[in-house]
Amino acid sequence: MLEVGRNCSHIAHADRVAILVENDTYFSVVEEVLERAEKSVLLIGWQFDPRTQLDPINPPHGAAGQVGHQMRRLARTKPDLKIRLLVWNSPLPIAASQGMFPQRAIRWFNSNPVDLRLVKPLSLGAAHHQKILVIDNKLAFVSGGDISVDRWDTSQHLDLDIHRVLPSGEARKPRHEVVMMVDGEAADGLGQLARDAWQWVTGDTVTPAQVDYDPWPASIKPTLTDATVGISLTVSGASHTIKTRDVESLFLDMIAQARDLIFLENQYFTSPVIATAIARRLGEPEGPEVVLVSTGESPSWFDHATMDGARAEVLHTLLEADVHGRMTAWHPKTVGGDNIIVHSKVTIIDDRMLRVGSSNLNNRSCGYDTECDATVERREPDPAIRGVRHHLLAHFLGVPDEKYAEAEKTAGSVAGAIAALNTKGRMAPISSQRPGWLGRLTARYQIGDPSDPANAWRPWKRRKLSHRLREEVKQVTRRAPDDYHDPDDA
Structure with missing residues (x-):
């Protein structure tokens, strides 16, 4: 059924595919693969909050467990590692409901080699809604959720969970999320998409990372192997983009x-x-x-x-x-x-x-x-x-x-x-x-x-x-x- 030019923009092979159910699993994997990243982390999101605790159940002492601090530390200690974040520049009503993040996140990284850019909408009222994370061009994630303070939950979906709170201490409702993780050519295809988006926004060309290690997390067993993966896009065609449905x-x-x-x-x-x-x-x-x-x-x-x-x-x-x-x-x-x-x-x-x-x-x-x-x-x-x-x-x-x-x-x-x-x-x-x-x-x-x-x-x-x-x-x-x-x- 998958056909380039009809219902997808790219078809590629993945040696391994994993479905991660709930963000406690996804955030745990993100924490692991960030630590192992050698040359490139490229994230595209509707939202990003650097205060997000990737492991709120067993957080490191102080603020070290926040993803923003982890990224800053990695960028300082790994000179070859480039961390690029491309996040929607959400309008004021939405930004206010998010504590003015990611706009405030720019100040987190002003004096740090983490490079965060905000994406303007292609049309007035439109949203940059893609959620993609690519690690060293060999491992990629596609999801419906973002790395943010109100996204974490477990498969139990407890009525009251002391770990499911905002930085202010306000409790959040239970939430269900699903993520697909792929490797191989499919990860490279998503990496190319992310690099193209970065170039369109910043004008800078990003060279695909070349690494020798396997970033697939040992804790995750593949759901599928030897898979054909189609990547499908929506792009409105506004602002000199190519219309894609x-x-x-x-x-x-x-x-x-x-x-x-x-x-x-x-x-x-x-x-x-x-x-x-x-x-x-x-x-x-x-x-x-x-x-x-x-x-x-x-x-x-x-x-x-x-x-x-x-x-x-x-x-x-x-x-x-x-x-x-x-x-x-x-x-x-x-x-x-x-x-x-x-x-x-x-x-x-x-x-x-x-x-x-x-x-x-x-x-x-x-x-x-x-x-x-x-x-x-x-x-x-x-x-x-x-x-x-x-x-x-x-x-x-x-x-x-x-x-x-x-x-x-x-x-x-x-x-x-x-x-x-x-x-x-x-x-x-x-x-x-x-x-x-x-x-x-x-x-x-x-x-x-x-x-x-x-x-x-x-x-x-x-x-x-x-x-x-x-x-x-x-x-x-x-x-x-x-x-x-x-x-x-x-």
Whole structure:
């Protein structure tokens, strides 16, 4: 399915691929690989906070455990090591919510060889949303999360965790993240992407690092070996960049070609283009099961206003299209019933395609913000990819992976397995009740969710995307089986 020029910008081989679930694992690996880095550390992020404790459970004495101090120490003690950080220059409202980091981080490194640069958005209101880390051009990470003070959590997602706090001592909500780590040619491909971005922002050319050691952390067993990896991008085409919509194209190709299962774990779900593609599959008598895992309610007021209402409207519309009863949408909860923030961006198709990255299932990620995803493709279902999916669902349900696998085998579907194991209510259905007039208006015009610089400040031009979704659903319901009942009638 992966094709350069159609749904990805680069295809490369990786000897090893690992899926790191939760940032306690990711941060621990980052701490290890930073210490071993010899010549190059290149990080691209939506956010970066040098105060981040990579190991808040067992931190070194004083501030030494903060990633900014670690980088400063390494840059001083390793003259050959160049540490470059490329971070979005976020607008004032967002920067204020982040304690004015990364802007304040520049002062951390003023007299130090760590080189931090801020990236201006390609368009007014757009975000630089890629999350990439490359170590010595031989090991690379792609994720949906950033190295920041509010990102750490464990797979337990405790209601109260004394280690999950801001530097101020304020407690943070439980959060779910997923990272893909690759080596080989795939790491070099992500390294080239990062070097190109650095050159575009700074004008400086970065030569690929040449090292003799293997930076793969000994503590991490590969999830997959001998893998084909596609790198997909979104670049808006503004500010003299080349317009690239790999992210959206690959979402549509994956949905169209799925045989048995479309598994989506994502922070947002508002794109009418992606929803239209799913509606088409839901109308097929022998189409795939569709499972969405997302956050119950967005933590920020802006996302709650612009994304949650739009998601409710999209889900309500898809419920109409689900004439064969094959789609379910869930949000995970803690033991105490609190919402877990699902910030990961994972797509698994038929247990043979595994995609991880920065892209949300919304308009912005498909054409307005700057994004990067990595996808592993197998010809047939792979037990290792199935194991990743089983682990993601099992850890939300609070059961061992083996117990979830057995439940899915018995039930014959993901929804059936969740229903069988969800005795403590750890996963709750996301409401598909149609929102009020404000939510419907937000969804119809995709307020705050432009799909292209051409319609960024012309929301009326985005209405046709919602109209296409409604038309697709009408076509599906016209072909509905005799025993189908419209949800609105019920």
